[in-house]
Amino acid sequence: MKTFKIGGVHPQENKLSAASPIREAALPKQAVFSMFQHIGAPAKPVVKKGDVVKVGTLLGEAGGFVSAPVYSSVSGKVNKVDAVIDASGTRRMAVVVDVEGDEWEESIDRSTELVTLADRPELDGKTIVEKIKNAGIVGMGGATFPTHVKLCPPPGKVAECVIVNAVECEPYLTADHRLMLEHADEVLMGLQLVMKAVGVTKGYIGIENNKPDAISLMKERAAKYPEIEVVPLKVKYPQGGEKQLIDAVIGRQVPAPPALPIDTGAIVQNVGTCFAVYQAVMKNKPLIDRIITVTGKSLAQPSNLLARLGTPFQQLVDECGGLPEDTGKVIGGGPMMGKALLNLDVPMTKGSSGLLIMKEDEARRSEPEPCIRCAKCVSACPMGLEPYFLSKLSAQADWETAENEDIVSCIECGSCQFTCPSHRPLLDYIRLGKSTVMGIIRSRAAK
Numbered sequence: 001m002k003t004f005k006i007g008g009v010h011p012q013e014n015k016l017s018a019a020s021p022i023r024e025a026a027l028p029k030q031a032v033f034s035m036f037q038h039i040g041a042p043a044k045p046v047v048k049k050g051d052v053v054k055v056g057t058l059l060g061e062a063g064g065f066v067s068a069p070v071y072s073s074v075s076g077k078v079n080k081v082d083a084v085i086d087a088s089g090t091r092r093m094a095v096v097v098d099v100e101g102d103e104w105e106e107s108i109d110r111s112t113e114l115v116t117l118a119d120r121p122e123l124d125g126k127t128i129v130e131k132i133k134n135a136g137i138v139g140m141g142g143a144t145f146p147t148h149v150k151l152c153p154p155p156g157k158v159a160e161c162v163i164v165n166a167v168e169c170e171p172y173l174t175a176d177h178r179l180m181l182e183h184a185d186e187v188l189m190g191l192q193l194v195m196k197a198v199g200v201t202k203g204y205i206g207i208e209n210n211k212p213d214a215i216s217l218m219k220e221r222a223a224k225y226p227e228i229e230v231v232p233l234k235v236k237y238p239q240g241g242e243k244q245l246i247d248a249v250i251g252r253q254v255p256a257p258p259a260l261p262i263d264t265g266a267i268v269q270n271v272g273t274c275f276a277v278y279q280a281v282m283k284n285k286p287l288i289d290r291i292i293t294v295t296g297k298s299l300a301q302p303s304n305l306l307a308r309l310g311t312p313f314q315q316l317v318d319e320c321g322g323l324p325e326d327t328g329k330v331i332g333g334g335p336m337m338g339k340a341l342l343n344l345d346v347p348m349t350k351g352s353s354g355l356l357i358m359k360e361d362e363a364r365r366s367e368p369e370p371c372i373r374c375a376k377c378v379s380a381c382p383m384g385l386e387p388y389f390l391s392k393l394s395a396q397a398d399w400e401t402a403e404n405e406d407i408v409s410c411i412e413c414g415s416c417q418f419t420c421p422s423h424r425p426l427l428d429y430i431r432l433g434k435s436t437v438m439g440i441i442r443s444r445a446a447k
């Protein structure tokens, strides 16, 4: 069975919510919409205090080409347009809406009827990209890169295929798995729209072998589309990394930066993004909700919730039985790449794939011991880096050597830290070094 070639680890899967069907979360009393829900320029608010909005009303327009608009996921009245604390603990511009009723913009088709490309022969690639851009679609796997930008390859780069990332290799997370089981046809239609948008005739769906029900269902539903191939993959973390997935599915390696994944001819889109693309193009629905896994070993009801963007995390945890007494840490995302949340009064955003409630004993970190030069971190690194050395360079603030050692190629997968027998906080140091070196590179380029 296929997989990527360099490095990788096998953390415990802990997919506690895999059998929980998607459940609609209740509407919040107040919803908070950050203007920073994507990579790139923040959105610019276009509403003011007192404005009445509906589900689907534009709240913030895109702040540039690499940006995305933000829409209201609720109906009600704008309470304020002000800086509020987000999941990263930073104060950022947001629109706060007091919820009243649940009125939707009439332009949104709320029916569940499947609309196919055969129903919409007039749709051309340019129109599809424009609709995706206007709907505020971003990478739903957590990267939040604006999707329309990815669908417009730079001059000289040519797309040959689209690969759907349906790997969901992060332990605990099951939102993508449930999405495939419950919305297979919409995902396939989303993939076809992306293929049409970039003008390719080959599409792949990469799914890890720990989801046999999703593999067989997607194969069955895709059978009528000969241009789409479902590719079962051997379970290995971090197979959901873009470069690792391209290697696993089509056996091509993305060269070192500044090369891009498109240099292999592949455009990768998350399975949730394909679903959002379908809804945007065929149902006129902007990105206003998403599926999020709320899970943890002590949580009463690990779940997959379809929740409106802007809903406070606290409410989502309450819907799954409330915060357990033995909670040690809450992570936004999965345990390998997610980040600890400072509090639960922050809103869900476009990139919120999961909420993981870790017990005190799971959250406790072992005391770091000296490096024993075992090289396990080197063998685990899917990018072929030397994590022990990069973390040492970061600790010593030797940014020049860190840049020469290619610290910016780190995909922050955490495989090195996971595998280290000395419990060294490798990822923490490397993240710090990577962001510092990227800042240095950016300011050098701006001169």
Ligand code: SF4
Pocket (backbone or CB within 6 Å): 380, 381, 382, 383, 384, 385, 386, 387, 390, 409, 410, 411, 412, 413, 414, 415, 416, 417, 426, 427, 430
């Ligand atoms: S976090 Fe970075 S250095 Fe560590 S294994 Fe992943 S890619 Fe390699």
Ligand code: SF4
Pocket (backbone or CB within 6 Å): 370, 371, 372, 373, 374, 375, 376, 377, 378, 387, 388, 419, 420, 421, 422, 423, 424, 426
């Ligand atoms: S895995 Fe840990 S102990 Fe082994 S070489 Fe890397 S940093 Fe050192």
